[in-house]
């Protein structure tokens with residue numbers, strides 16, 4: 001009976017090696033086989049982490065090559081952005097949307113560490129050696145009631161995976177002071193009202209500090225904006241956002257420009 005097990009183990013090891021060769025490095029030995037299979041299939045279908053040039057560094061929308069986003073992109077023109085820079089792995093669509101749903105609602109928490117590590121690599125590519133001093137990583141907080149039900153806090157696990165790769169500390173600088181309805185069920189304007197006043201920042205002086213704010217998905221950015229403003233109020237010099245995916249609030253995966261014209 002030992003042979004089939006050994007063969008299965010060999011297969012798993014071979015899969016991990018193949019994924020590492022193909023750019024899925026830094027995998028945890030405990031990464032479940034279901035996640036490995038997902039990644040392997042996605043890779044075969046050409047999935048890879050987005051290059052930073054393919055999206056706007058302010059709002060995270062897909063803009064494609066040749067669009068100058070130094071001041072703003074067509075998706076965020078005229079909008080105040082509460083952070084300095086955002087990085088993402090992909091648009092919120094298949095397959096990453098399935099992985100995120102698995103992470104949040106199906107107990108597949110190891111995705112969180114993987115997302116965090118991949119984001120850390122993406123962050124390293126554009127940040128280089130700058131801001132190595134006084135950097136702290138902060139997860140967007142989950143209400144304790146939701147955390148209790150889920151059994152884990154996926155944003156914290158993402159933040160920890162991110163921080164470990166860069167050698168930075170992860171600190172819960174913000175806490176959720178009251179329970180709020182899930183943002184996914186609300187319109188853009190209702191989302192802002194829903195989260196306003198629901199977060200509290202620790203009474204710390206963050207002057208001179210760069211804060212990386214980590215969350216799973218950005219849609220309208222209402223939650224991230226509230227958190228970023230609190231960090232700014234606490235004195236943070238620079239605030240960067242790292243999310244696994246950016247969802248198009250218009251629901252077209254950024255295939256149309258604001259106003260509806262095709263890209």
Ligand SMILES: [Zn+2]
Nearest residue numbers: 056059073076
């Ligand atoms: Zn933009």
